[in-house]
Amino acid sequence: MDQSKKTMRHFYCRDVLWETFEQMANDFDCSIDYLINEAMRFYARSKNYQAGSPSSQNLPAPQPANGPSVMPPSPPRPRAPTPAPPAAAAAAVEARRAPAPPPSLPRPPRTTPAPPNPRVTPEPIAAAGPTLFLVFNNQRIPIDKDQFIIGRGSKTSDLAIKDGNISRKHAAVIRRNGMFYIKDLGSTNGIDYKGMRIDNKRIDEGDIFHICDYELRFTYR
Numbered sequence: 001m002d003q004s005k006k007t008m009r010h011f012y013c014r015d016v017l018w019e020t021f022e023q024m025a026n027d028f029d030c031s032i033d034y035l036i037n038e039a040m041r042f043y044a045r046s047k048n049y050q051a052g053s054p055s056s057q058n059l060p061a062p063q064p065a066n067g068p069s070v071m072p073p074s075p076p077r078p079r080a081p082t083p084a085p086p087a088a089a090a091a092a093v094e095a096r097r098a099p100a101p102p103p104s105l106p107r108p109p110r111t112t113p114a115p116p117n118p119r120v121t122p123e124p125i126a127a128a129g130p131t132l133f134l135v136f137n138n139q140r141i142p143i144d145k146d147q148f149i150i151g152r153g154s155k156t157s158d159l160a161i162k163d164g165n166i167s168r169k170h171a172a173v174i175r176r177n178g179m180f181y182i183k184d185l186g187s188t189n190g191i192d193y194k195g196m197r198i199d200n201k202r203i204d205e206g207d208i209f210h211i212c213d214y215e216l217r218f219t220y221r
Helices: 015-028 032-046 087-097
Strands: 132-136 139-143 147-151 171-176 179-184 191-193 196-198 200-202 208-211 214-219
Touching: 015 032, 132 171
Parallel strands: none
Antiparallel strands: 132 139, 132 214, 147 171, 171 179, 179 200, 191 196, 191 208, 208 214
């Protein structure tokens, strides 16, 4: 076999390795082919395979552009594989690596379920605070909700007043912490109290408010 014969080969190479070989070829003033052949030869010898020397292949030794001749550094020898541990030692290593099993928890004693409690009818809760009544057109209307709407809309109001001057949602009586307040809901004509237009006010016993031409009187009695 002619050890000096060369044949064009095609292989895939990592980009970082090729860049390293390009830099080495530039530093040693030799070709990348020479470096690859030398790397392959050294690797074959490290694995106890017969490979020709550079002299037998008629490959020139690398010569730098200036200065004495410098041989390219030998590739690092592969580390010898670590011998496998004996079976007993390997079992001990695996036993140390394996997580310890969780401690077994004692089984809780069996208990007899308690008989269901007899149904108890809850006592009615007393209403917080006194009951407020709205007197309108000689009608006494209890305020029994947290927000009582006064306005023109029959479907959106608790007290509907059919008058074009009344807004669809004109005012509201609001219950808060056992106390009642009247509040304007952004109406056009507002709420009057003692001749003054107000935005909101706490409702006291006997307070009289006016919405347009309609009187609203409130009492807790």
